[in-house]
Amino acid sequence: MTEPDPARSREQRKQDVLNRLRRDEDAWVATASPDGVPTLVPLSFLWDGDTGTLVMSTRRTNPTAVNLTSGGPIRITAGPTRDVVLIEGEARLVEGTDLPAATGDAFSAKLRWDPRNSSSWVFLHITPHTVRTWREVNELADRDLMLDGTWLV
Template identity: 40%
Template sequence: MSAAEPPRDRATRKADTLAKLAGPAADAWVATAAGDQPYLVPLTLAWLRERIVLATEGRSRTARAITATGTARLGLGGTRDVVMIDAVLESAVATGEAPEWVADGYAERADWDPRTAGDGYVFLVLRPDRVQAWREANEISGRTLMRDGRWLE
């Protein structure tokens, strides 16, 4: 898309965002911070029941920061077609103790099953609180699609 093309309306941006989230093996940059130590890591996500499910080692810096602060910021796509999500932690559960919808759903969407990776992995279930999407500068206005956990009309 070039800046000369008209901006997408909110409904189109939401549909594009949901398609990105629901795609197989959707990858995101996950930003966390603990104290004054920011951290950024790429992780595969699964979009299940309007939640973002991540899998990582429980002792990883990412898992520790998310469980300590209860928040994360995720970025999907390139800089000219980006989705930014501020999310809050709903639950962190060892892979062997996860509900079926989380464990099986993640394995199906992410193209790998962390339950087979040995002990120590956790699922982090995140609820989106704010979602923004834009492509070029002409889409900066109206980029917020969700606020306070509710999709905007």
């Protein structure tokens, strides 16, 4: 069994998280119904570094959107199992016509599709409250990078 790489500093892990959010296109999104029925789906995303939010889109009738209309929390995971980024936050539904044009244009350019013109789709505007990241057990102790919406580094 090989030894894990040395633990990264919190500063390095924050930079790695921000790089992943800018570069990656897809993440796993978890919500739950008011009855506690979980839903886990992959969705494409845009990281809006100016506002520190994630933007995703899904059909308004999909369980993910329906769960959020009832005020449920949201969890997002990005990266492979040996380089986890776990984000917990709150999401609000935004109609395509209400999405700022610059955000919609950036979403469309990054992901090569534009759901703004269909009434079947809504956007999820996600504000992170907690961000955790780790690769191996040696990074678990300092995995919290954001708490209560504030970066710790």
